[in-house]
Amino acid sequence: MKNSISKIGQQTIVQISGCMDNLNAQEFAQSIQPLFKEDKPDVRIDCSGLQYINSNGLRVFMTLLKYISSMDGQLFLTQLRPEVKDIFDMTGFSALFDLLDDNRSYALFR
Incomplete structure (x- = not known):
């Protein structure tokens, strides 16, 4: 799994690619620790990968x-692949998160 974090103004963009499984989830959790220090964070996670x-x-x-x-x-999750979206749907997480089809939708939502 690979991920990167970048800032555009006050917005934090996290890009994820690969599989987030038992081994990689902890690595991802460590990589996003700086987000837990932000006041009123505005985060978009690009899940296209x-x-x-x-x-x-x-x-x-x-x-x-x-x-x-x-x-x-x-917090917005964008561009979930159908197989990942299915997991969110089956677990009920789709109702908890703001899921957007694409990054243009995110710009309109804000």
Whole structure:
């Protein structure tokens, strides 16, 4: 799994590619630790390259969502592949997260 974090103004963009499984979820959690220091974070996670996510990966997403919500911030997940979207749907996570089809939708939502 690969991921990168960049900033455009006040917005943080996280790009994920590969599989987020038992081994990679902890690595991802460590890489996003700087996000837990932001006041009122505005985060978009580009999931276009995410091929698979398991319960450990979902747990990391949930931890991030809880923190961002507690800081009155925003978290958007964009461009989930159908196979990843199915996992979000089956686990009920689709109802918890703001899921957008593409990055243009994100610009309109803001």
